[in-house]
Amino acid sequence: MVDQQTKRPLVLASLVLSMFMAAIEGTIVATAMPNIVADLGGFSLYSWVFSSFLLMQAVTTMIYGKLADLFGRKPVFIIGVLIFLFGTTACGFAPTMGALIVFRLIQGLGAGAIQPIVTTIVGDMYTVEERAKVQGYLASVWGISSVVGPLIGGIIVQFIDWAWIFWMNIPIGIIGLLGVVLFFHEKVDTEQKSVDYLGSSLFFVAISALIIVFVQAGSGWAWLSLENISLIILFLVSISLFIWQENRAKAAMMPLYLWKNKLIVIANLATLLSGMIILGLSSFLPTYVQGVMGESAIVAGFTLSTLSIGWPISATLAGHLVLKIGFRLTAFAGGFALFIGTFLFFLLDADKGPVYAGLSSFIVGVGMGLSSTTFIVSIQNTVSWHARGVATSLNMFMRIIGSAVGAALLGGILNIQLKGYYQQKGEDLDIASTDVLLDEGMRESITAETLEAMQEGLTYALHTVYTGLFVIGTLTFIILWFFPQVSVDNNDST
Template sequence: MSGKNKETKRTLVLIALILSMFIAAIEGTIVATAMPNIVSDLGGFSMYSWVFSSFLLMQAVTTMIYGKLSDLFGRKPIFLIGVIIFLVGSILCGLADTMTLLIIFRVIQGIGAGAIQPIVTTIVGDMYTIKERSKIQGYLASVWGISSVIGPLLGGIIVNYVHWAWIFWMNIPLGIIGMIGVYLFFHEEVDTTKKSIDYLGAGLFFIAISALIIVFVQAGAVWSWTSFETLSLLGLFFIAISYFVYHEYRTKSPMMPLELWQNKLIVISNLATLFSGMIILGLSSFLPTYVQGVMEHSAIVAGFTLSTLSIGWPIAATIAGHLVIKIGFRPTAIMGGTALLIGTFLFVFLDPLKGPVYAGISSFIVGIGMGLTSTTFIVAIQSTVPWEKRGVATSLNMFMRIIGSAVGAAFLGGILNQQLRHYFIDRNEDQSVANTEILLDEARREQLSPSLLELIQNGLTSSLHTVYLVMFGIGILTFILTLLFPKLTVESKK
């Protein structure tokens, strides 16, 4: 089996893949910009977070399933099915007239998005040799960086001059072009014998991960961690994941071949990816709040401190493509781990006096670390597994980043809330003043007395300092994992 058929027009296919990757990548940032307008039209502010969470949930639970299906039936049909589902969801999202319907349609969109990133990355792994692949994966990483930067700007333009529905409908022409390019110009040889699909494994995985992510989204915010809902879903997760592992050991064609977890390179890459996903969410969730609420800068400045991460990531990802060829995978991974260590260390010393430039530089260094590690990991993984396992191995690594993001949001958010609560209790203050959202509204912030403003700002600064200390601890773990990365040279792989 091979995706390197001579008839494949690689440049045209790559353009189609980049367009497809772009529409999936830009969804998060462009929707965030439009949400105030969407809420004003549809209402349902209490369901605000589920517009994002529903998309993330479906993307997480389907990524692994699509990866396995692409190994069984080929990349092309699964990619096309995923894009079609994504585009149907996009059309429906633009037509939604209630928040409930928008969330349902975002679920459909997320089910389609689960196929796009892993299979685009896998097709690149099929089409290109390892030396070429290292560079091309860097280009794909650039798509995510670029979308993170232009997403908010494009979303603002669409909302101001057209209608928020077009943030979803703009996906249609780009998605169709991407589908046509892959359908016409990508050719692969696939074993046509009858395939065995692990329906039970896929179902158990779907149930387990859905339960886990719902807990991460709801617990600590809507439910307490000891509530009946939280404990019931955690129980469901442990039962489903235990039966899933038991079943995968026994079935002939498992959805997730468990021998992947016996490969040291894959295990270390996936664990480091999980931790780096936690770091990214720690920054993107809390840094803008700190810059706006404590440093008292505008949302634009807050966005700048975070966008530097999106600039550093693709630059480093492209450089990583050259480094793995010149110096090897392990040194490149260690360089990335070092950058993550330095970047998270700098955040430990963040204070209002250092200003947004310091925060922006620290974010940029974290982005460098993300770019160096993510490209190195994915190319190394694809180089150590055969064609028939490349899809599921690639998807597993991307799944670990999604889970890392979900865990990071819940874990670090829980630490922040706990530290804020203790801060005000220790000072015998009413915890109702712990509403840090008031700091983000300049008009409301100016109405606070100087003493109360200082109290809340100091509370947020102190609490976030603890969050950044924990984040630095995660950075240390990630760095240690890169030191354990096994030696693998480009020359050792064809």
């Protein structure tokens, strides 16, 4: 429980800094990767620089949430930030690509605590009326980091050294850490706690296996490869044992009664689907704008940045709407915006141009801001303090899994459709040759007929991807029809 000695404005500022530190790490690295590869080599391990961070964040988010409910938010937050700062410091000194991936794993181990615990502390410090607005402001941090991350990364790489994209987080993290240590005070029961070590271990193994399948299948491994099938079997066995353990554990890592709460189930399913939408757009929209429309990388970046503008604006707006029209209507408005945004992408063609793509992206961002903020606040409002950490972490875990599923599913669809199109048309091209479309200089080196065939193939494949996004957006909208009507002051246990 939050102590009255807590200085809320100073703690909130510290939490915002910590959230920004973790959020910007996901976008700033992408800009520096060409320089990192040039310096360290290991291009074949390129994707694992991102995947290792995602993997460790995914498998630890739920565990940290439960530990925060058992031992308090403050110690778990401190441990998470210290691990993150250690990993961040080490990343800048990485001598090889392999070492960088190991240090990114350590970073992810710390990041798994930061986002859910920051969001949980805000839920503890503020009443439900204040919480709705503050969580909206907190969500804006992610949108802002998405916009400024690539810009800051580009400046650092061009004028200083790529190591500083990691080291710049050290002072930010230290300030955020000190603010929480000095100004956040909470009361935690002193009775002996029971930790579900077996459940946590089984969950760790199951989700690690699942994430590796999503990362490697269709790219590094064939879907029916021995490695893939073995990991899927490991996941199924581990998750079955995990559910068995959670039914018998005294202090279950993931209390299964949460899945009997209709609001939590609907919010988590919608979060899973919206995570797929976001990953689908961020992965494939720049490819469409550059490869099909023939625009520059800067223009492609603009079409995606509008999503990051719509998200924080609507997240802040959601904090006010929740108090005026309630959780259900605000979540429904978010689902409707996702439906409209993905429908506009379903209608996308090269003639509509980048402004149309940017507007569609903005509308999806509006849907994300309205829905994600509403989900977090409503979930925190429907559970007690003792379950708030794990319930908050569960919702964030669903978004991470949604992103991983979206990357594997939509990426697989793209590759299959592109390969099938080339074979059907009898073109002597392969998927790798599509890289030419993303390089303005190389586009000029191929014949007009080949260029047209490649653009038609990419258009066809990406339209299938956007059809998939529209189906996901429609499912999200349908699911939110069943979002329960709950009172804003339903539960405010702090």
